[in-house]
Amino acid sequence: MIRRCDSSEFETIYAIINDAAQAYKGVIPADCWKEPYMSEDELRHEMAEGVLFWAYEEDGELIGVMGIQQVQDVALIRHAYVHTFRRNQGIGAKLLSFLRGRTTRPLLIGTWADAVWAIRFYVKHGFRLVSPEEKNRLLKKYWSVPERQMDTSVVLVDPKWFEPDSRGPHSSME
Ligand SMILES: CC(C)(COP(=O)(O)OP(=O)(O)OC[C@H]1O[C@@H](n2cnc3c(N)ncnc32)[C@H](O)[C@@H]1OP(=O)(O)O)[C@@H](O)C(=O)NCCC(=O)NCCS
Numbered sequence: 001m002i003r004r005c006d007s008s009e010f011e012t013i014y015a016i017i018n019d020a021a022q023a024y025k026g027v028i029p030a031d032c033w034k035e036p037y038m039s040e041d042e043l044r045h046e047m048a049e050g051v052l053f054w055a056y057e058e059d060g061e062l063i064g065v066m067g068i069q070q071v072q073d074v075a076l077i078r079h080a081y082v083h084t085f086r087r088n089q090g091i092g093a094k095l096l097s098f099l100r101g102r103t104t105r106p107l108l109i110g111t112w113a114d115a116v117w118a119i120r121f122y123v124k125h126g127f128r129l130v131s132p133e134e135k136n137r138l139l140k141k142y143w144s145v146p147e148r149q150m151d152t153s154v155v156l157v158d159p160k161w162f163e164p165d166s167r168g169p170h171s172s173m174e
Contacts, residue, residue, distance in 0.1 A: 002098045005053040005065065012062050013053055014043055020064075020081035028112045029152055038079075051078045054099060056091045066095040068103070071142045074161075075105040080118070096125055106161040110143055113154045127156035 005013055021037035047053070051067040064082035068075055077099065082091045100107060109127060111118045119129065130138065135155040139145055145153065 001057045002054055002095060003057060005055045005062070009053075009055070009062065010040075010043070010047075013055075013065050014038070014040060016062060016065050016083055017043065017079060017081045019084055020087075022084065023117070024112060024115065028114050032112070032149065032152055046078065053079070054095060056082070056095055064091045064095055066092075066099055068099050070103075070105070073105065074142060075103040075107050076142060077107055077109045080109075092121060093125065096122075100158070106163075107158040108138060108142060108161070109156045110139060110145070110153050111156070113152055119154060119156070122156045127158050130155050130157055 017038050018036040024037065025033055046067070049069065050071075051069045053065050053067045055062045056064040063086045064080075066080045067078035069078050077096070080092060080095065082095075107127075109122055111122075113119075123129070135153065136150060138155045138157075139150045139153065
């Protein structure tokens with residue numbers, strides 16, 4: 001079952017994020033890694049900024065979470081995490097497809113350039129990597145990330161981004 005998380009589930013969301021984020025350890029640049037990967041304050045800040053978390057629940061237990069944030073004229077997928085022990089079983093795909101169906105806005109995703117599994121996952125679902133120049137432009141426009149994180153990130157966009165009536169300039173891809 002996929003459903004909205006409520007505020008009482010903060011600790012569970014926090015635990016899923018920091019369990020799943022172990023995938024980044026030793027993969028993303030060392031100066032970008034910290035433990036816990038996301039602090040409680042950061043998570044609170046993200047929620048206060050409008051990231052709405054949805055969860056995949058099975059037998060009363062949350063297995064994965066995915067956030068969505070409306071920013072200006074687009075929607076961002078934020079903080080997609082599936083518990084390590086349940087990865088590669090289609091849960092991420094279900095969450096992504098569910099959130100896709102909940103917005104008519106173009107969906108954008110930012111992730112670490114080194115998280116090749118995540119990039120492959122989104123490309124498999126029709127998202128496309130934008131050029132480095134476009135990535136920098138989009139990260140500045142829709143996210144607030146430090147310069148170092150911009151250098152080490154990629155941005156993927158869904159096909160809607162390129163539709164004639166979609167917001168935003170049409171731009172190069174790679
Ligand atoms: C990225 C992430 C959210 C995807 O969630 P997931 O539940 O593992 O995703 P899925 O199971 O739908 O798809 C992942 C892979 O499993 C495969 N898969 C899906 N169901 C499967 C099954 N029943 N048997 C075997 N493989 C399966 C998919 O084909 C996909 O393979 P591919 O990446 O080689 O194309 C998850 O891997 C994760 O939490 N990673 C760590 C954190 C992270 O990178 N987050 C992304 C931040 S933007």
